[in-house]
Amino acid sequence: MNLLLTGGSRGLGLQIAEHQLSLGHQVYVVSRNVTKELDSLLRKFPERACFIDCDLADTGQIKKRVFDDQIGKETPLHGLISNAATAYDDLLTNLQPEPLHSMFQTNVYAPMFLTKYVVRNMLLHEVAGSIVHISSISAHTGYKGLAMYAATKGAIESFSKNTAREWGSKGIRSNCVVAGFMETEMSSSLSNEQRDRIHKRTALKRPTSLVSVASTVEYLLSDGSQSVTGQNLFVDSGTI
Amino acid sequence: MTPAIYLTRLSMSDKLLRLFNGIRSDAGAAELDSIDDDAKLRDDLGFDSLELAVLAVKIEAEFGVDVFEQGIVLTVGELRGRINE
Numbered sequence: 001m002n003l004l005l006t007g008g009s010r011g012l013g014l015q016i017a018e019h020q021l022s023l024g025h026q027v028y029v030v031s032r033n034v035t036k037e038l039d040s041l042l043r044k045f046p047e048r049a050c051f052i053d054c055d056l057a058d059t060g061q062i063k064k065r066v067f068d069d070q071i072g073k074e075t076p077l078h079g080l081i082s083n084a085a086t087a088y089d090d091l092l093t094n095l096q097p098e099p100l101h102s103m104f105q106t107n108v109y110a111p112m113f114l115t116k117y118v119v120r121n122m123l124l125h126e127v128a129g130s131i132v133h134i135s136s137i138s139a140h141t142g143y144k145g146l147a148m149y150a151a152t153k154g155a156i157e158s159f160s161k162n163t164a165r166e167w168g169s170k171g172i173r174s175n176c177v178v179a180g181f182m183e184t185e186m187s188s189s190l191s192n193e194q195r196d197r198i199h200k201r202t203a204l205k206r207p208t209s210l211v212s213v214a215s216t217v218e219y220l221l222s223d224g225s226q227s228v229t230g231q232n233l234f235v236d237s238g239t240i
Numbered sequence: 241m242t243p244a245i246y247l248t249r250l251s252m253s254d255k256l257l258r259l260f261n262g263i264r265s266d267a268g269a270a271e272l273d274s275i276d277d278d279a280k281l282r283d284d285l286g287f288d289s290l291e292l293a294v295l296a297v298k299i300e301a302e303f304g305v306d307v308f309e310q311g312i313v314l315t316v317g318e319l320r321g322r323i324n325e
Contacts, residue, residue, distance in 0.1 A: 123297045
């Protein structure tokens, strides 16, 4: 399979990239930069790992940089893993327009435009492909300071559901993986007390594992999930 | 001698006819022998909104133009006009 993955330079995205490359797939990794970890992955899989330099906050450059310059019209895409996201954490009463705008560009507008061009690619090549968005448990449970971030994930879940309905007759599927709190850079600003409080709200009393989320993404990209579309799959240690 | 512009037009017609028939064939509709500039994409050729989207994608790959970028077009002639713009 040829897969397009965003935000693959670290954390969950890096885990998903490594997982899919190990399975033998071609992975186009979109990121703003190449971290040491991504660089070593690109060297490990030089034939099948392709880095695409693109700042997704600038949605106007997505078509050219990702699709026209790199993937091209000859390459069929079988899957999109829309993982890149930024978190603007603050109390609602401190809300500022610029960081809100920037976060919505990366977390909502960019996935929508990426999906547009991926679906167009799938229609061109008559591929019954799979689109997977990484959502967040914060869109469902509510956490202090995450109202703005959670709103971007709620938007993506609605977008995914409607994409599934719109393009299902062409065999194109769209689903969300609703990830719980993971031990990644995005959650690194949390204090130990905050972490404990979050983990206590889960049945398993522990953080969500990156491997578990990456395996669920693998399932949604595979033929094993051919009848699954328009769904939100919760991988969240059983958040209560 | 046939003017070059006429050859281009013929070539575009052939390509459009091939694209139209590909989509009609997938939908179980009979193939067309020719296309008329006055033919309406929905009413006369029977394309629904998703088929028009597929058509737009295939036209973009063939001619490098997103024909619906500036809004919807109704007839084959309008479609040809967008490609020529």
